[in-house]
Amino acid sequence: MSDYKNLGTHKLDTPLLLSANQALARGAIEGGVALVTGYPGTPSTYAIEALLRVPDLGFRVEWSINEKVAFEIATGVSWAGLRSLVTMKMSGLNVASDSLLSVQYSGTNGGMVIYIADDPNTYYGMVEQDSRLFARFAVAPMLTPSSPQEALDFTRRAFDLSEEIGRPVMILMTTPMANTSELVQLGEIKSFTREPSFDFDIARYAKAGPAACVQQHKDTLASLVEFGKLTDDLNPLTLTDSSVGIIASGITWNYIKEVVESNNLKPCLLKLGVSNPLPKEKIKTLLAKVDTIVVLEELEPIVEEVVLALRSEIDHPIRVVGKIDGPLSRTGDYNVDVVSSAIHDLFPTQVAKPEIPEDLSQHIQDLQVKRLVTFCSGCPHRATYYALNEAIEKLGYKKEDVIITGDIGCTILGMNDPFNACWTEISMGSSISLAQGFKYAGIKNPVVATMGDGTFFHAGIPALLNATHNKTNLTIIILDNHWTSMTGMQPHVGTEVHSTEKNKHLIKPEEIIRAAGIKNIQRVNPYQIKKIIPILMEALTSPEISIVIADAECAIQKKRGGNGGGFLKVKPEQCVGLDTCEHSCLKVTGCPAIERGEDGKAFINPDACNACGLCHHACFHGAI
Ligand code: SF4
Ligand code: SF4
Structure with missing residues (x-):
């Protein structure tokens, strides 16, 4: 079993069982890193997760609001002369790429390492992307470890190499590589006593006219040649x-x-x-x-x-x-x-x-075993999509009349049975702008954009401001479960527990929405089905942009926090049976906690149920 909690303290005379992600994290420790940041994106997520579980590392580790921001923070640390690591999955590199080329051309001071995880065969969703092309595009040196030991060794060395050539160094792994474990020999931890400083030099740190820009390009090309010479042994x-x-x-x-x-x-x-x-x-x-x-x-x-x-x-x-x-x-x-x-x-x-x-x-x-790709039992998003479909039906629309754009994260699972609600999935924050496009194209019926709270903060805000500024009539549902759940429940700027514990400033989506001048905004608990359905109906028929924040904590996190628990029961004498029921709880909620009993009636697995109450609303026979 991996023992990554000892990443910072394990003795050097015995190897430690580590995944390549964890070994990369140890490489950063050994490399004398001063800041580690990134945005969750599996399989890269576990490098930062490993560091977050190590007490008293003596340097800052944080999840930033998106990959571009994380990349820029890491750049600032490097430009001030200290070492930084930034992590992301391949689609996150797309987000960071706007700054990537600029920083690569300007160069860096303190060693800066960019860890990217590609996902051939898309085990974790999104597109098959080969980030080696990005390295070529950005004239960025890239190392490719082929074992956890190399993940550690390459990362530690990447900081030195970065300082030798004055450019960020990329490290690329793919899903099976990042998750592979082996016994890894640790090395000494470097420690620096560097005073942060930054010199005024716009020819280097700005894009001060064509001559400076072309020179930066030439210098970057030369640095790549130098990198090749320095790494011939690899x-x-x-x-x-x-x-x-x-x-x-x-x-x-x-x-x-x-x-x-x-x-x-x-x-x-x-x-x-x-x-x-x-x-x-x-x-x-x-x-x-x-x-x-x-x-x-x-x-x-x-x-x-x-x-x-x-x-x-x-x-x-x-x-x-x-x-x-x-x-x-x-x-x-x-x-x-x-x-x-x-x-x-x-x-x-x-x-x-x-x-x-x-x-x-x-x-x-x-x-593959055919299983429904659906929300966890008790997930509040299940209740939101259930209510949204009900609201659409109550307004007299057929399902195919109302376009619902989806976004990245747990919320996109609404595209699957039994809801079949989300029609699209492009990239973080795209659901609002795509919906705006549908409206511009002349779609007369309501268009609904859905996204999670983490996605809203990551990239949804500019799209919201654009739609608001242009007075586009959209219904936007923010499914606020308080966490970045899809990648393993990382906190974000709107995570209350995290903000309190770490003395950080808590930001609620409505603070930003109200600042944009949107008045039609409602926060409602989606488990309160009778309350949320009319709110959604009102939003769908509103003549202006309207926002519904479906607010309930991720069921898993709620349970972990000691606020979950309990389960509902089916009264067999009142259940008419799953096959004959006209509005079967299993079919309409798709909750994995509902099973078929031996008698053909619904049975709720008490170990799986999170007592959200949705099936209680769904049962027309009062059997739950
Ligand atoms: S069985 Fe019912 S109450 Fe329990 S989690 Fe599923 S939908 Fe919620
Ligand atoms: S909805 Fe009620 S009656 Fe229908 S199968 Fe479920 S428990 Fe039985």
Whole structure:
């Protein structure tokens, strides 16, 4: 079992079992970091979560309001000469990217590390994005650890490298890599006594005219070349007598290592610990030695394209096995079977060809246990969407008459059965602006935008101000459960318990909404179904923008805080049975605590029920 709570104190003579996320956090401690910040985005979330559980670290660790803000705070710390780490998932990098390029070009002072976690095969939702392209786009150096030990070692070293080249250094991991655990050897903790300072230098810290901007670009390009020279040892090349060469990095390095070792293969191997810049001279050395080169990289064919370009400089023909001409896929993630299959033809007598269905993702989906992706039992969002559907129906609309835009976080689960309420999902805060677009397009019926409180603070506010300023008639529902729940219940600026405990200023959404001049705003507990339905009906028919804040704490957090508990019971004598019931509690609420009893009647699992009372409202027979 992982023992990350000892991250700050564990003795150096014995290794510690850590996930790569936790090892990266330890790397930051060893690197003498002065600030760690970020925005929750799984799988990167657990690096900061690990640090938050370590007492008395002696430096600041915080969840910021969004990735761009987190990135800028980390930049400020670095510009003042101290070391900083900022973490995010790939979609968070999109949010931070506006400042990323600017800071990369200006450069940094104290070592600054940006940890990004990509999610090939989208285990945690959103899009498949290859952040290596961002590194290339931003002329940003990027390290790619392939083990928890490397996550620690690379992170610690990344702070030094960042100071040597005067630029932020990115560290990229993918979901399986970030979650992989092993015994990790810890190193000494660096401690600095640096006085913060910052010099006036607009040629560097501002974009003071074309000459300064072009110079910054030139300096950034030069820093990347320098980074490549400093990190040559992180791209070990092993040349053998084999005419086959294999290039891999990150998690794919582990897959090929396993295949090579278990089949006693001796190919030439190039392990890429650096994803940007790529070691072109080493790749050329490898190409000069082999007839066939296999490029193992998930998602985009970035290394493969470089290999193809360099191939023309070699004086003999080289076959490239990758994803441009097959057999590897540009979507989903890889595993040992995928890698074995890709190299089977090259070592037919040694490597067995695994049976891999042509459409692997479809096959995986077919194997998955079919379960409803829904809200937790007792989740207040379930009550909100239940009430919203009721309000729409009571106003005489059919479901398909009223567009409901969804947003990122737990609230988007309203798109699934039994509510089928959210029609769209783009990015944090987009539900309001998208709804505004629908109205501009001429949709006459009410358009509803839904988002959580964390999402509202993250990116919803500018969209709200835009809709308000333009007097767009929208109904906006903020499902305020007081936490950033989807990623594991992180606090945000509106989390009351956190604000009190840590002596922080608590911000309520309505303070901002009222400041924008919106008068039509109601805060209501969604569990009070009889109260919220008329409020939603009024909002839907209002001639101006109207906001409903559905306010009830996340059921899980409420229970953890000692305020939950209790369960409801079905009176079997009054239940008409799930199959014959015209408004079955199971069907209309989708609550996972409601089960089918042996007698075909509803049964509430007391261990799962959170006593929210929604099924009580839903039952027309007074059986709950
Ligand atoms: S069983 Fe009923 S009361 Fe219990 S959590 Fe589910 S909906 Fe709420
Ligand atoms: S809604 Fe009431 S009557 Fe219908 S299945 Fe549930 S408990 Fe039984």
